[in-house]
Amino acid sequence: MQQLITRVHSANSLLCVGLDPIGTDAEVVVRLRQVVAETHTYAAAFKPNLAFFLSREAGVALLKSTIQGIPADIPVILDGKFGDIANTADHYARFAYDVVGAHGVTVNPYMGDDAIRPFARPGKLVFSLAKTSNKPAHNLQDQALAHGGHLSDLAAQVARQLDEELPEAIIGLVVGATEPAAMARVRAACPRQWFLVPGIGAQGGDLAATLKAGLRKDGSGVLINASRSIWQAADAGKAAQELRDQINEFRVVRA
Numbered sequence: 001m002q003q004l005i006t007r008v009h010s011a012n013s014l015l016c017v018g019l020d021p022i023g024t025d026a027e028v029v030v031r032l033r034q035v036v037a038e039t040h041t042y043a044a045a046f047k048p049n050l051a052f053f054l055s056r057e058a059g060v061a062l063l064k065s066t067i068q069g070i071p072a073d074i075p076v077i078l079d080g081k082f083g084d085i086a087n088t089a090d091h092y093a094r095f096a097y098d099v100v101g102a103h104g105v106t107v108n109p110y111m112g113d114d115a116i117r118p119f120a121r122p123g124k125l126v127f128s129l130a131k132t133s134n135k136p137a138h139n140l141q142d143q144a145l146a147h148g149g150h151l152s153d154l155a156a157q158v159a160r161q162l163d164e165e166l167p168e169a170i171i172g173l174v175v176g177a178t179e180p181a182a183m184a185r186v187r188a189a190c191p192r193q194w195f196l197v198p199g200i201g202a203q204g205g206d207l208a209a210t211l212k213a214g215l216r217k218d219g220s221g222v223l224i225n226a227s228r229s230i231w232q233a234a235d236a237g238k239a240a241q242e243l244r245d246q247i248n249e250f251r252v253v254r255a
């Protein structure tokens, strides 16, 4: 987490540049290098999505070389949404950290804390899904659960429970930008945690409403991800700079 905080300060940025490479193998090799080169100045973090690499025969090598090409002070969060029994999760963690060199991962909390524990190595960033950005997420994630004598939605309860069950690990939360009211509920339940926020850009999330709901009182604590809107931009650097600056306009310290 310290690496992320240092980077957020040095780049004055809460932007996470998503890397979801689309195109032929030859095209994506070139475009990945270009997007990293043009956007890294504005990036607090990068988030390669594992699926976009595994769908190519040489995907693991491409993912590894892409991560190696990112300046070392910028955290790379591998979006794999990993979730399996601990014995298996241990192998996913080895893949993410030891094979391809990511600094963090996304995990799926559905199987319980033992499925997350192998990822919680010292110095690594773990972001657990809490409230995802896809529309049908609300069917399950907005369900009300009894908690401490009152009702709480599942997303907020997951967040609270991880805090209680894994106090030794710093677990951030994936909270989509497509439903700011739900984000506000998770923020109320988890005032300190970092949120990794997909859903701005191609998915149509409202940046102002998202930041209002998600920013901590210190004007930090969210990483706004944009993947397609940067990848597909004629000038990726300009798209990243503009989004970084738009985010910063809302970062009023409210403490």
Ligand SMILES: O=c1ccn([C@@H]2O[C@H](COP(=O)(O)O)[C@@H](O)[C@H]2O)c(=O)[nH]1
Pocket: 018, 020, 049, 079, 131, 132, 133, 134, 174, 175, 176, 198, 199, 200, 201, 202, 203, 225, 226, 227, 228, 229
């Ligand atoms: O709830 C979630 C969790 C993860 N994602 C991932 O984030 C990016 C979003 O891409 P855009 O092109 O900026 O829409 C992508 O890798 C998703 O798999 C998400 O969208 N929602």
